Amino acid sequence: MKLALAAVIALLTLESVQAQNIPYPADNRAVTYIASVGIGSPPTYYDLIIDTGSSNTWIGANKAYVRTSTSQKTADSVSENNIRVEYGSGSFDGAEYIDKVTLASNLVLSEQSIGVASTSKGFNDVDGILGLGPTNLTLGTLSPDTNSAVPTVVDNLFAQRTIGADVFGVSFEPITNSSGTQVNGEISFGGTDSSKFTGNITYTPITTTSPASDYWGIDASLTYGSDAILSTTAGIVDSGTTLLLLATDAFNKFQSATGGVHDEATGLLSLNSTQFDNMKSLFVNINGVPFELTPNALIWPRILNTAIGGTAGNIYLIVRDNGANRGSGLDFILGQVFMERFYTVFDNGNKQVGFATTTFTTATTN
Numbered sequence: 001m002k003l004a005l006a007a008v009i010a011l012l013t014l015e016s017v018q019a020q021n022i023p024y025p026a027d028n029r030a031v032t033y034i035a036s037v038g039i040g041s042p043p044t045y046y047d048l049i050i051d052t053g054s055s056n057t058w059i060g061a062n063k064a065y066v067r068t069s070t071s072q073k074t075a076d077s078v079s080e081n082n083i084r085v086e087y088g089s090g091s092f093d094g095a096e097y098i099d100k101v102t103l104a105s106n107l108v109l110s111e112q113s114i115g116v117a118s119t120s121k122g123f124n125d126v127d128g129i130l131g132l133g134p135t136n137l138t139l140g141t142l143s144p145d146t147n148s149a150v151p152t153v154v155d156n157l158f159a160q161r162t163i164g165a166d167v168f169g170v171s172f173e174p175i176t177n178s179s180g181t182q183v184n185g186e187i188s189f190g191g192t193d194s195s196k197f198t199g200n201i202t203y204t205p206i207t208t209t210s211p212a213s214d215y216w217g218i219d220a221s222l223t224y225g226s227d228a229i230l231s232t233t234a235g236i237v238d239s240g241t242t243l244l245l246l247a248t249d250a251f252n253k254f255q256s257a258t259g260g261v262h263d264e265a266t267g268l269l270s271l272n273s274t275q276f277d278n279m280k281s282l283f284v285n286i287n288g289v290p291f292e293l294t295p296n297a298l299i300w301p302r303i304l305n306t307a308i309g310g311t312a313g314n315i316y317l318i319v320r321d322n323g324a325n326r327g328s329g330l331d332f333i334l335g336q337v338f339m340e341r342f343y344t345v346f347d348n349g350n351k352q353v354g355f356a357t358t359t360f361t362t363a364t365t366n
Contacts, residue, residue, distance in 0.1 A: 001358050002091045003285045006179070007082065014126070015297050015308075017299060019165070019186055021137070021164070021189070021190040021192070021193070022104070022106055022107055022162070022163060022182055022186050022188070022189045022190055023187070023189075023193060024103055024104055024107060024186065025183055025185065025186060026050055026170075026183070026185030026186060027180045027181060027182070027183045027185070027189055028172070028173070028175050028181065028183070028184050029045075029170075029180065029181050030112050030128070030175055030180040030181070030186055030301075030304050030307055030309070030342065031242045031307075031335065032049050032050075032240070032242065033049070033050040033185050033239060033355055034047050034049060034050065034097060035047075035048050035049075035050050035103070035130045035187075036048075036241040037057075037101060037102070037103060037130055037165055037179055038101065038103075038257060039057075039059060039066070039099050039100070039102075039114060040067065040068035040071060040099055040100060040102060041064070041069060041070045041090065041100050041149075042068065042070050043063075043102045044063070044066040044215050045153075046063055046127035046128060047125075047126050048126065048127060048130040048133065048189065049123075049126055049128070049129045049130065049240055049241050050130050050170075050185075050240070051129045051130065051131055051132060051238070051240030052131065052132045052133055052170070052216055052237060052238055052239040052240065052346060053133055053139060053153050053215060053216075053236065053238030053239065053240040053241060053333075054085065054087060054117055054129060054131045054133050054139075054240060055112075055130045055131040055132070055133035055134060055138045055142055055150070056083070056084075056085050056129065056138055057112070057113070057114050057115070057128070057130050057131045057152070057153055057267035058085070058092060058094065058102070058114060058115030058116065058117060058128045058129055059114060059115070059117065059127050059128040059130060059216060060094060060115075060116045060117030060118070060120065060127065060128060060188075060268060061092065061117055061120040061123035061126060061127050061128050062124075062125070062126065062127050063121070063127045065116045067123075068099075068100075068108075070099050071097055071098075072081055072098040072099065072111075073095065073096075073097055073098060074095075074096045074097065074113075074174045075180050076116050080141050080158075080261065081096065081171070082095055082096055082144075083141055083142055083143070084098045084141060084143070084359070085141050085203055085302065086115075086116070086328065087122065087240075089122045089147035089243070090121050090122020090123055090344035090364055091116065091120065091121050091122070091320065092117040092119065092120035092121075092128070093117065093118055093119050093120075093138065093341065094115045094116045094117040094118045094119070094120075094124070095115070095116050096113055096114070096115060096116075096142060096150075097113075097114050097115075098111050098113055098114075099111075099112060100112070101153065101330060103153075104314070105158065106162070106350070107162060108135045109153065109156050109157065109160070109162075109236075110160075112151075112153060112156055112157075112248065113150045113326075113336070113361075115128075115199065118208055119320065121291070126317060127227075128281065129240070130153065130154055131153070131254055132153070132154060132168070132187075132346065133150065133152070133213065133216065134152075134215065134216065134348065135147060135149050135150070135152055135155055135348075136214055137214055138150035138152070139261065139293070143162060147175055150203065152347065154166065154168060154338055156188065156361075157189055157190070157364075158190075161236060162189075162356040163189050163190025163191075164190050164192075165189070165190050165191055165347075165349055166193060166347075166348045166349040167192075167345065167346065167347040167348065167350075168188060168189045168190065168191075168346055169187070169191065169192040169193055169196070169343060169346075170185070170187055170188075170209060170239065170339060170342070170343070170344045170346070171186040171187075171188070171193060171196035171343055171358070172184075172185045172239070172336060172339045172340040172347075172361055173185065173358075173360050173364045174297075174301065174340045174341075174360055174366060175301055175302070175365075175366055176301075176303075176365050177303075178303045178304070178346070179345060180304055180307050184205055186205060187207040192343075192354075194338055196358060197343035197356035197357065197358050198356065198357050198359065198361075199346055199356055199357050200356065201343070201354040201355065201356040202286060202287055202289045202354060202355050202356065203287070203350075203352045203353070203354040204218050204219065204220075204286050204287040204299075204352060204353060204354075204355075205218075205346070205351060205352050206218065206352060207219045207234040209233075209234035209329050210329050211329050212234035212235055212328055212329055212330045213234070213239070215235045215237075215330075216238070216346055216353050217234055217235065217236045217237075217330075218234070218235065218236070218237065218286060219232055219233065219234055220232065220233070220284050220285055220286045220332065221284075221285045221287075222234070222246070222253065222282060222283065222284055222285065222323075222332065223282070223283045223290075224253070224254055224257050224258075224280055224281075224282050225257070225280035225281065227257060229246075229253040229254055229257070229303045230246060230250035230253075230326065230331065231326075231334065232285075232328060232345045233327075233331040233332070234249075234269045234330065234331060235330060235331050235332030235333055235334065236330060236332075236333055237333075237334045237338075237344060237346075238333050238334070238335055239335070239336055239339055240335075241333045241335030242335055242336050242337065243268075243310055243318050243319065243320050243333075243335050243336075243337055243338065244319050244331050244333065244334060244337055245295075245319075245320050245321070245332060245333040245335065246316055246319060246320070246321065246331070247321060247322055247324060247325055247326040247327075247328065247331040247332065248322070248324060248325050248326075249320050249325045249326050249333070250324065250326060251262060251320070251321040251322070252321075253320065254282070254319055255269055257269065258275065258317065259275045260275070260317050261359060263310070263314075263316065264343065265311070266300075266308050266309050266310045266316055267320070268289070268300065268308075268310075268316040268317055268318070268320065269316065269317040269319070269320075270314055270315060270316050270317070271299075271315045271316075271317065272315070273315065275315075276315050279295035279298065280295070281293060281294050281295065281298075282298055282319070282327040284334065284338070285354060289355075290291075291341075291342055291355055292361070292362075293338065293341060294361075294362055296362075296363070296364045296365075296366045297318075297337070297340075297341050297361075297362075297366065298317055298318060298319065299315055299316060299317060299318060299366050300316040300317070300318050301365070301366045302314075302315070302366060303360065318337045322362055327360070338349050338361065341358070341361045341363075342355045342356065342357060342361060343355065343356040343357075343358050348361075
């Protein structure tokens with residue numbers, strides 16, 4: 001009986017260790033956040049874009065895949081091109097492998113599907129993507145098995161009980177380093193990190209409107225000051241998009257209200273100092289709660305103007321046109337610039353996304 005009781009206690013202890021909430025650092029590279037991910041045994045480390053807007057994890061855009069004893073080509077990979085994913089500004093073709101993936105010493109996946117690119121477009125200076133979107137975004141990416149989904153990194157962390165809940169929280173912060181790189185982000189796998197946000201988390205269910213419903217999609221409305229520029233509609237939360245994108249008609253209202261002028265060098269709207277002084281806040285209204293992007297939050301960090309082809313000292317807005325009028329089923333994208341002001345929780349277990357203010361919500365560092 002004593003041995004049996006000891007075994008139960010040991011099992012419970014093991015479960016409590018496995019079911020933990022594990023923080024993981026993220027490197028702010030100004031226009032994207034990067035994770036250093038190890039593949040194989042011993043691991044080779046790759047710089048991958050942290051992307052909640054896609055779900056396949058893949059490597060090979062720059063650094064070549066180093067095969068080890070843990071590398072297994074899948075049965076479908078009879079050729080070098082059985083997986084393909086297209087993005088808003090790029091794509092990759094390659095082969096599917098199963099391999100050991102190491103995020104950290106306590107975040108290890110013994111068998112994770114990865115894509116190994118034979119060709120890729122639009123991925124300069126990075127090695128690929130760490131896909132943190134919903135699993136169903138992987139449907140249709142494999143061939144000939146087009147009806148099969150690919151379990152994501154978070155799926156497998158939860159399935160092997162490394163994390164105790166099918167959820168992760170993301171803490172991003174505005175960059176304050178003129179070098180354009182700063183390790184100031186954190187992904188909290190398995191839960192949330194209360195030290196990274198203030199107040200309560202507001203949750204909202206995944207939208208039922210397609211195609212936003214395939215992503216981390218939510219319903220929201222937007223107002224500039226007190227003026228409505230986008231009534232309640234569907235959009236997505238996407239860490240792989242740098243800016244905040246709006247449906248064309250909403251963007252036109254925003255441009256008219258701010259007086260922004262299109263800048264050819266950056267593709268962004270530019271303001272003079274008087275216009276900036278007169279700016280109002282943009283409110284993203286989610287489940288009855290207004291999340292305020294202050295005028296400072298609405299401009300690109302001026303210390304990084306030259307990194308995007310801009311002029312030092314100029315004022316550029318971080319809101320852009322998504323290229324389609326309202327009604328497309330994806331009328332806004334809350335990208336990295338939004339997530340740098342609000343803690344964001346991606347809860348697959350309860351099919352919801354959560355938001356909370358942080359100490360950076362009203363920061364004036366831009």
